[in-house]
Amino acid sequence: MSNTKIIVAGPRGKMGKEALHMIHQEPSFELAACVDRKNGGTSVKDIEELPEIDAPIYEDVETCFQEVEAQVLIDLTTPEFGYKHTKLALQYGLRPVVGTTGFTTEQLSELEAMAEEKQLGVIIAPNFAIGAVLMMQFAKWAAKYFPDVEIIEKHHDQKLDAPSGTAVKTAQLIEEVREPKQQGHPEETEALTGARGADMDGMRIHSMRLPGLVAHQEVVFGSTGETLTIKHDSINRESFMTGVKLSVEKILTLDVLVYGLENLLE
Ligand SMILES: NC(=O)C1=CN([C@@H]2O[C@H](COP(=O)(O)OP(=O)(O)OC[C@H]3O[C@@H](n4cnc5c(N)ncnc54)[C@H](O)[C@@H]3O)[C@@H](O)[C@H]2O)C=CC1
């Protein structure tokens, strides 16, 4: 079988670099090209911080999709460009594996409809770390018995979106099993705006941003006389590569949009 040819958008980013190393190490994957905000016309191997791979860099995404033969786009950029790249990839018959977070519900629905129309797989995974996927599943299970829950997510201070994609996905999974419930005292007030965090169906989400952090989340449940905390920590970005690799492998057999890595795990 021939190698899977992959285009990576955002190669010089924290996740992009890690993805290039993963592709370089995987014998059945081949880096076909990269889409970057600079370095157009050069090769990946010419960029000091990137692995020794001879693959062209494009600044214009559409030219890249027109000129390069590939099956998969891995997008690790920003919410604005990730969405544009995903749409365009589908128009050019590429299957997008999207790690970029911060898409709106409307954008997700639009991409879902587009994937169905084109009969092309799309994987949008708010978190590619297996431990984080398990943490979300355990939280969903616990929420059946503990409807009072607050989510605390902690990330590095370069993160653009808040709350994190993982926190939103966790709350969505919990919503599937929990009746909407306003938490805390019915008459509580905030002397400082935001003190109680973001409100999703009465659940509270708190976002912390500090240098030194990578990606961490605690889902804290409270009940009579007890609390339960489910916690996950990504201590480096290699933790996300198992899920990225699995997604690239599985996407070739998909013809719909899949939102969340849990849908690919047996
Ligand atoms: N799903 C998951 O498991 C994970 C998702 N993420 C998400 O992945 C995204 C990237 O995260 P990081 O690598 O930490 O961010 P980063 O800021 O280190 O990297 C983003 C890269 O995208 C590039 N970029 C921006 N606009 C571009 C464009 N139009 N064309 C090409 N490149 C462009 C930037 O130059 C930068 O190098 C974020 O949305 C983040 O939330 C991050 C970690 C894990």
Ligand SMILES: O=C(O)C1=N[C@H](C(=O)O)C[C@H](O)C1
């Ligand atoms: O920006 C990050 O770093 C991460 N983003 C994803 C998110 O928003 O949940 C996944 C992980 O938490 C790291």
